[in-house]
């Protein structure tokens with residue numbers, strides 16, 4: 268931690284609710300100082316901008332304790348949002364989520380993971396949500412959960428697994444997932460679980476795939492067989508209307 272961010276890192280609010288006390292560290296710089304490299308900026312940015320010195324993104328949020336603008340890193344946004352959730356009276360939900368997180372942490376530790384990280388917990392939460400979303404025919408949200416799992420793998424540096432997950436997301440996207448929320452056949456006639464006519468490939472995901480193929484040195488022809496083999500399984504599992512081969516024709520046309 269840099270000298271300046273150490274100065275600004277003052278431990279903030281402690282709240283007592285029932286017999287539970289939560290200590291939440293205070294985050295963000297009230298002064299125009301980059302939260303990454305601690306360089307002094309010309310003026311306080313009004314919104315998200317790149318640091319002229321370290322080129323990292325600086326985010327602007329309002330500090331819930333003092334109601335002033337603070338400069339934070341992307342990884343600190345969640346903490347600020349949690350604080351706002353408390354401020355806005357969503358404290359009960361916050362506690363429930365905390366308990367859920369703790370339960371998952373304990374579960375992971377019982378499986379032999381010594382000190383599960385927030386990313387481990389997030390991955391587990393997303394994974395656990397899949398069967399429920401599938402059984403409720405919420406295929407758009409199912410796809411989002413798989414995307415979230417890919418993001419966790421990417422942040423953990425598990426690039427090969429992340430690439431496979433992003434390829435799966437593209438395959439689901441090419442099948443046009445819908446959030447039906449029901450298995451009522453009358454409704455499914457109008458809103459099918461998958462409708463390739465509403466297919467859409469997310470440019471962000473395509474960008475991740477291109478970048479990872481470069482980093483992992485995956486050749487285009489190998490990417491095709493990789494996609495088809497993993498998608499064939501998903502096609503069968505989720506009963507998708509577009510085949511893996513057809514989807515690859517579409518996807519390969521979109522990738523550079």
Ligand SMILES: [Zn+2]
Pocket residue numbers: 301302303304305306318319320321322323
């Ligand atoms: Zn900087």
